[in-house]
Amino acid sequence: MSVVGVVVQVVLLVVLAPYLVGLMRQVRARMEGRAGAGFGQPWRDLRKQFRKEPITPAGSSWVFAAAPAVLVATTLVIATVAPFVATVSPLDGIADLFAVVALLLLGTVALALAGLDTGTAFGGMGASREITVAALAEPTILLAGFALSARVGTTNLAAIVERGQQAPGDVLSPASLLAAVALAVVVIAEAGRLPVDNPSTHLELTMIHEAMVLEYAGRDLALVEFASALRLTVLLGLWSSLFLPWGVATSASPVALLIGVVAFVAKVAVLGAVLAAGEVFMAKLRLFRVPELLAGSFLFGLLAVSSSFFLA
Amino acid sequence: MTIGWALLGVLVVAGLGALGAFAADPRRRAVIAGLSTVAAGAFGVLAGVLALGGRTFSTTIPELLPLSEASVAVDALSGLFCLLIGGVAVVAGIYSIGYFGGGHAGSRSAQGLLPLFVAAMIMIPAAGNVTTFLVLWELMALASLALVLAEHRLRPAVRDAGVWYGAMTHAGLVAILLGLVLFASMAGGESFEVLRAAQLSEGARSVVFVLILIGFGSKAGLVPLHVWLPRAHPEAPSPVSALMSAAMVKLGLYGVLRVGLDLLGGGPRWWWMLVLTVGGVSALYGVLQASVAVDLKRLLGYSTTENLGLIFLGVGAGGMFAAAGNRTLASLLIAAAVLHALNHAGFKTLLFLGAGSVLRATGVRDLDDLGGLVSRMPVTAALFGVGALAAAALPPGNGFVSEWLLVQGLIHGLPGADAVTAVSMPLAVGVVALTAGLGVATFVKAFGVGFLARPRSESAAAAKESPLSMRGAMLLAAVVCTGLAVVPASLGPTLARMLEVLPSVRDGSPLRGGVTLRLAGIQGSMSPLLILAGLLLAALLVVALVRRGLPRRVSLVWGCGGTRLDPRMEYTATSFAEPLTRVFDDVLRPENDLDVTHHAESQYLIESVQYRQRVDDRLEGALYPPVLAAGNKFGVVLSRLQNGSVHRYLALGLAGLIAVLVVVGLTT
Numbered sequence: 001m002s003v004v005g006v007v008v009q010v011v012l013l014v015v016l017a018p019y020l021v022g023l024m025r026q027v028r029a030r031m032e033g034r035a036g037a038g039f040g041q042p043w044r045d046l047r048k049q050f051r052k053e054p055i056t057p058a059g060s061s062w063v064f065a066a067a068p069a070v071l072v073a074t075t076l077v078i079a080t081v082a083p084f085v086a087t088v089s090p091l092d093g094i095a096d097l098f099a100v101v102a103l104l105l106l107g108t109v110a111l112a113l114a115g116l117d118t119g120t121a122f123g124g125m126g127a128s129r130e131i132t133v134a135a136l137a138e139p140t141i142l143l144a145g146f147a148l149s150a151r152v153g154t155t156n157l158a159a160i161v162e163r164g165q166q167a168p169g170d171v172l173s174p175a176s177l178l179a180a181v182a183l184a185v186v187v188i189a190e191a192g193r194l195p196v197d198n199p200s201t202h203l204e205l206t207m208i209h210e211a212m213v214l215e216y217a218g219r220d221l222a223l224v225e226f227a228s229a230l231r232l233t234v235l236l237g238l239w240s241s242l243f244l245p246w247g248v249a250t251s252a253s254p255v256a257l258l259i260g261v262v263a264f265v266a267k268v269a270v271l272g273a274v275l276a277a278g279e280v281f282m283a284k285l286r287l288f289r290v291p292e293l294l295a296g297s298f299l300f301g302l303l304a305v306s307s308s309f310f311l312a
Numbered sequence: 313m314t315i316g317w318a319l320l321g322v323l324v325v326a327g328l329g330a331l332g333a334f335a336a337d338p339r340r341r342a343v344i345a346g347l348s349t350v351a352a353g354a355f356g357v358l359a360g361v362l363a364l365g366g367r368t369f370s371t372t373i374p375e376l377l378p379l380s381e382a383s384v385a386v387d388a389l390s391g392l393f394c395l396l397i398g399g400v401a402v403v404a405g406i407y408s409i410g411y412f413g414g415g416h417a418g419s420r421s422a423q424g425l426l427p428l429f430v431a432a433m434i435m436i437p438a439a440g441n442v443t444t445f446l447v448l449w450e451l452m453a454l455a456s457l458a459l460v461l462a463e464h465r466l467r468p469a470v471r472d473a474g475v476w477y478g479a480m481t482h483a484g485l486v487a488i489l490l491g492l493v494l495f496a497s498m499a500g501g502e503s504f505e506v507l508r509a510a511q512l513s514e515g516a517r518s519v520v521f522v523l524i525l526i527g528f529g530s531k532a533g534l535v536p537l538h539v540w541l542p543r544a545h546p547e548a549p550s551p552v553s554a555l556m557s558a559a560m561v562k563l564g565l566y567g568v569l570r571v572g573l574d575l576l577g578g579g580p581r582w583w584w585m586l587v588l589t590v591g592g593v594s595a596l597y598g599v600l601q602a603s604v605a606v607d608l609k610r611l612l613g614y615s616t617t618e619n620l621g622l623i624f625l626g627v628g629a630g631g632m633f634a635a636a637g638n639r640t641l642a643s644l645l646i647a648a649a650v651l652h653a654l655n656h657a658g659f660k661t662l663l664f665l666g667a668g669s670v671l672r673a674t675g676v677r678d679l680d681d682l683g684g685l686v687s688r689m690p691v692t693a694a695l696f697g698v699g700a701l702a703a704a705a706l707p708p709g710n711g712f713v714s715e716w717l718l719v720q721g722l723i724h725g726l727p728g729a730d731a732v733t734a735v736s737m738p739l740a741v742g743v744v745a746l747t748a749g750l751g752v753a754t755f756v757k758a759f760g761v762g763f764l765a766r767p768r769s770e771s772a773a774a775a776k777e778s779p780l781s782m783r784g785a786m787l788l789a790a791v792v793c794t795g796l797a798v799v800p801a802s803l804g805p806t807l808a809r810m811l812e813v814l815p816s817v818r819d820g821s822p823l824r825g826g827v828t829l830r831l832a833g834i835q836g837s838m839s840p841l842l843i844l845a846g847l848l849l850a851a852l853l854v855v856a857l858v859r860r861g862l863p864r865r866v867s868l869v870w871g872c873g874g875t876r877l878d879p880r881m882e883y884t885a886t887s888f889a890e891p892l893t894r895v896f897d898d899v900l901r902p903e904n905d906l907d908v909t910h911h912a913e914s915q916y917l918i919e920s921v922q923y924r925q926r927v928d929d930r931l932e933g934a935l936y937p938p939v940l941a942a943g944n945k946f947g948v949v950l951s952r953l954q955n956g957s958v959h960r961y962l963a964l965g966l967a968g969l970i971a972v973l974v975v976v977g978l979t980t
Contacts, residue, residue: 053862057869059766061686065864073850080846094828094839098716099707103843105752106706112756116883119683119765120869124883127760131753132891135603138749139742146723146741153727154835155720215869219858291895298742305738309726 002252005086005260012261013079013237016268017229018042020236023269024276031280046226052218060117060215067114068216068223074107075230084237085260086249087158095157097145100238101138104190107231108134111224115212122204126211129287133196133208136294137186143301144179144186148242150308151175157241164245171243175308178300180243185297187235192228193275195285196293199228206284233268236275240267315369315386318359319438325351326431333424342413345423346781349405352427356398356434363391364806370440377443383503385440389574389813392650392806393437393566396657399792400559401430407665407785408551410778411672422462422549429455429552433559437566442492442502449488449563453481456560459552460544473543480540484530488567491523495575507575517576521583524571525590532564532620533613535594539932541617542601546609546677550668553609557616558661562653565623569814573631573646578816581635581732588628588736592743594621597931599750600896603757604889604927607677608667611758612660615703618747619656623649625740626718630817632733633725639819644831645721646814647807647822652714654803655796659702659711662789666696669782670762673775679758679885684767688775693763695786700755702793705748708844710797713829716838719744724834753892761885768879798841801825886925893927902927 022039029036056065081095089095108130115127149155151170152163164171189196197208204211213224241248247263249256285293329348333341363369369386376382386394405426412423432452439445457478464470496502499510512520530537541561545553568587572579598617605611626649634642669692670685671677686693702709722744725737767773777783796803804823812818824830828839871877893902905924911917953964 050858051861054864055867056864058866059684059869061764063686063764069851069854070847072854073847076850076854077843077846080850091842094837094842096716096836096838098719099838099843102705102707102712102716103847109704109706109752109756113760113764116756116760116888117686117764118869119879119882120877121881121883124765124888127756128883128888128891131756131888132895135746135749135753135892136895138752139745142719142741142745142748143738146726146738149723150726153724155723156835156837159835219861223854223858287891288894302738302742305726305741306734309729309734 002086002088002090005249005252005257006080006089006091008257008261009085009089010076010079012085012264013230013233014076016265017233018046018226020233020268020272021229024272027273027276028280031277042225042229046222049222049225050219054220055215055217057118057120057215059119064114064117064215065220067110068220068227070110071107071227072223072230074103074110075227075234078103078234079230082234082238083158083161083241083248084264086252086257087161088250088252089158097149097155097157097160098142100157101141101145104231104235105134105138107227108190111212118215120215122207122211122214125204126208126214129208130212133189133290133294136291137189137297140182140186140294140297140301143298143305144182147175147179147301147304147308150305157238161241161245161248162250164242165248165250168246171245173308174311175304176243178304178307180239182297182300182304183239183242185293185300187239188275189290189294191232191235193232194279194282196290198284201284206287208287232272236268236271237264240264240271315359315362315367315391316371316384318355318362319369319384319386319435321355322352322359322431322434325355326427329427330424333427334420338420339413341420341423342409342411345412345426346405346407346409348427349408349430350402352430352434353398353401353405356394356401356430358398359386359434359438360391360393360395360398364388364395364809366809372440377447380441380443380502382444383440384435384438384444385504386438387813388809389566389569390437392810393562394434396562396654397430397433397437397559400555400657400661401434403661403665403785403789403792404551404554405430406788407554407668407782410781410785411549411551411668413779419462422459422552425455425458426552429459429555433555433563436563437570440504442496442507446485446489446492450485452560452563453485456552456556457481460548460556462549462552463547467547469543470547473540473547477540477544480530480537484527484537486527487523487530488527491520491527492571494523495520495571504575508577514580517579518583521572521576521579522586524567525583525587528564528567528571529590529624530564531567532561532624533594533617534564534590534620534624535597535617536931536935538594538598538617539929539936542605542610542613542929545613545616545664546607550609550664550671553612553668554661554664557613557664558657561616561620562657564620565627565649565653568624568627569646569650573634573814573817578631578634578814581632584628584631584635585732585736586628587624587631588740591621591624591626591628592740594618595625595747596621596743599747599754600899601927601929603750603754604893604900604902606679606885608670608679608682608758608762609664609677611679611754612663612667615751615754616656616660618751619652619660619703622715622718622744622747623652623656625743626652626721629722629725629737629740632736634816636733638725639817640822640832640834641721641725642817643811643819644717644822644834646811646817648714648717648721650807650810651717651800651803652711655702655710655714655793658789658793658796659699659709662695662699662786662793663703665782665786665789666692666699669778669786670696670775672778672782674769674771676769676771679761681769682762682767682772683765683879683882684772685763685775688767688773689777691783692778692786695783695790696763697759698790698793700759702797704752704755706752708797708840708847710793710800713797713800713838713840715744715748717823717831720831720834720836724836750892753889757885757888761883761888765882766879768882768884798844799827800840801827801829893925899930900927901930
């Protein structure tokens with residue numbers, strides 16, 4: 001029953017996503033010499049906010065009200081189709097790398113439109129910056145995807161993961177390593193982490209994501225917060241499935257699924273902790289230096305493609 | 313019912329409609345012109361469907377054109393373009409009834425020429441010899457020029473646009489004329505049959521190809537011959553903008569496919585490298601200009617250059633694989649390009665019609681003065697949103713499907729490729745990706761700034777929803793877009809039949825599958841329908857789960873401790889695009905003016921600050937002034953020859969005649 005795998009995967013991601021954020025905050029807190037609020041704090045915040053009334057700013061439209069649901073929906077679809085726990089999902093026929101990337105972008109667009117819809121300078125500023133970063137990250141994603149699919153002959157995620165398990169040498173090839181670096185930068189940019197964006201700032205000079213969602217309150221805010229936690233999990237999960245494919249179940253047997261779940265949790269937790277630890281030592285880049293970072297990652301993507309051709 | 317009757321129907325209906333619109337009184341004019349445009353478009357769709365169903369049709373009427381004959385030859389490739397143009401015409405015709413009618417009376421000539429313009433466009437793909445093709449091409453050019461000039465009394469910019477369009481379209485015609493006449497003279501006949509069978513030397517074929525690429529490329533709005541497009545499309549009445557931007561520019565694609573891949577039967581790789589490069593540069597340049605454009609219709613015009621660039625990029629890559637003998641990828645890429653042409657026709661019609669609705673309701677094209685329309689014009693706003701989603705190439709829009717196909721075709725070229733392909737394909741993917749990313753920024757700006765938030769001007773605040781016929785036309789276009797988006801695989805057999813016409817490309821059906829789109833020959837699958845269903849299901853689930861609890865409350869926007877925010881504090885299109893302008897500073901070279909007016913009493917007090925930013929078309933500024941200056945100088949020199957004396961002119965005529973005779977005598 002491969003449907004079980006899909007359900008397990010979605011439930012796992014939904015439950016774990018806020019804990020991942022909690023883990024990352026806790027790692028940062030401990031490294032900065034604070035006690036921290038504990039892993040469960042994001043879930044407690046969400047529970048509190050879900051019970052509060054949502055507030056729509058006067059003059060905004062249905063776009064503002066609909067955006068959080070669209071954002072969660074796009075991320076949920078990715079959480080359903082992508083091979084995080086198992087590659088034998090009944091939906092893996094549509095788990096295309098480029099479709100997944102486009103869905104992530106759709107979520108970004110929904111939130112950017114909501115930011116513009118509030119009609120505040122903050123909303124517009126956040127939307128403008130977020131879209132600029134997303135637009136410049138797009139070429140890197142497609143080129144890195146190109147490099148990864150060149151050796152497999154398809155952009156189907158399940159096929160790429162299975163190939164990575166069968167031929168571990170491919171994962172350590174120069175093309176794959178270069179693509180890993182390129183995609184890591186993009187994951188950081190898309191997830192809104194340091195040094196591109198600081199998720200815990202409310203300073204207008206540096207805000208990107210937070211500026212867009214400034215007007216959200218109550219239930220809407222809970223959805224937005226939950227969606228960004230889920231997006232972070234999905235992005236780290238994608239990266240780990242592509243570059244550390246070991247453990248992802250290739251059959252629907254319960255043991256394989258269990259290994260898949262454990263491997264996924266371990267990989268994402270380690271990646272999250274590394275990311276959080278890195279953030280302690282890093283300052284946010286000036287906004288207009290971010291394109292340089294993304295141009296650098298584009299270069300890595302181009303190198304990945306050419307090395308997959310010339311060094312193959 | 314045969315194709316011949318359908319095409320005759322196009323001509324008869326359009327002719328009667330034009331006569332009727334010129335003769336009728338102003339109140340009925342819009343209805344007559346609109347309905348005859350719809351009927352002509354419907355006959356065009358019929359002819360296209362019949363031709364794509366496998367029928368062909370050809371006839372010649374020797375009496376119709378002097379020194380030659382009128383020839384019509386319809387195959388599946390013609391049919392596809394008849395279908396595309398006819399479909400756009402049906403929608404634009406319905407829309408024009410509301411747009412021109414009721415107080416917003418367009419000129420008599422604009423409405424009378426609308427059906428004729430449509431008829432000329434539908435007939436061009438059906439032309440069967442060079443003369444017929446060129447006559448129809450010129451008829452289309454003249455009709456569209458008159459339509460662009462329709463509102464010349466209202467705005468001086470229209471005249472400027474008309475001059476540019478007239479000059480560029482005729483320069484393009486000269487290139488096509490030279491190319492095709494050269495081709496025909498070397499082939500020894502002008503019917504497409506003869507041209508197809510002709511055995512020409514490599515050099516001669518290349519000259520013909522480069523000439524027709526210049527001509528058709530200028531019609532398709534490709535860089536650097538795009539300069540007419542961002543001028544003419546905004547200034548034309550909106551249904552005409554839609555027809556020009558969605559249908560007419562596609563005839564440039566038709567020309568390259570027909571002459572390059574059918575009549576010349578494909579060619580060496582460097583031809584297609586050229587097409588690929590021109591397409592890639594156009595895509596990037598177009599989207600970059602669109603992303604910083606502030607005028608809504610100018611933005612859409614540049615986006616047309618972008619999309620045609622992507623289409624030509626696909627054709628170029630497909631031609632490269634065809635030249636290398638890889639039919640699987642060649643057919644996939646050409647199919648992707650043609651599918652993108654269909655998708656672009658759908659969403660660009662919708663977007664221009666939406667922009668026309670906004671223009672009609674507010675009188676404003678400048679995004680910086682719009683806003684708040686989503687509550688004032690809800691239908692227009694929602695339908696424009698559908699078009700913008702498609703144009704941004706995001707799922708579940710239709711633009712996503714064809715761009716996905718394009719990228720699939722490009723990335724599968726790497727295994728077994730040589731160095732040229734291995735370098736050009738990744739760059740092409742990078743171009744497509746950056747174009748897609750900037751396209752998202754462009755359309756978030758267009759929809760977010762144009763329609764959302766609070767109105768930034770009084771005219772936007774007073775906007776009213778458009779009449780029924782305009783909303784109906786936009787709804788029809790949106791339905792077609794959705795259909796193309798959800799079940800693209802159903803077009804597989806149709807595209808395969810079209811590819812049959814192209815000898816170096818044909819290779820079964822490149823697209824397969826029903827719900828899930830599958831590619832033939834390479835691994836790849838994607839299901840737009842399942843993505844849409846999944847999104848809807850997930851959104852419903854989220855809404856159902858969180859709906860319980862407290863109701864939504866409307867409250868003031870947080871004013872940073874101040875009082876109410878006024879619309880001048882909102883982000884505008886200019887400020888939205890500012891980070892992009894800054895990133896692409898070297899390419900765009902924006903001009904910034906800052907005027908600070910100091911207080912009379914003290915220069916430490918500032919009375920007002922004015923900031924202006926202009927982003928001009930830099931390619932135009934670099935390439936065109938020298939050409940225009942040289943043309944002027946040439947004119948001045950030539951004017952010395954004509955001093956008004958009849959004797960001088962007679963002597964010149966005699967000298968010219970002798971020169972011709974000498975040349976003829978020496979060459980034969």
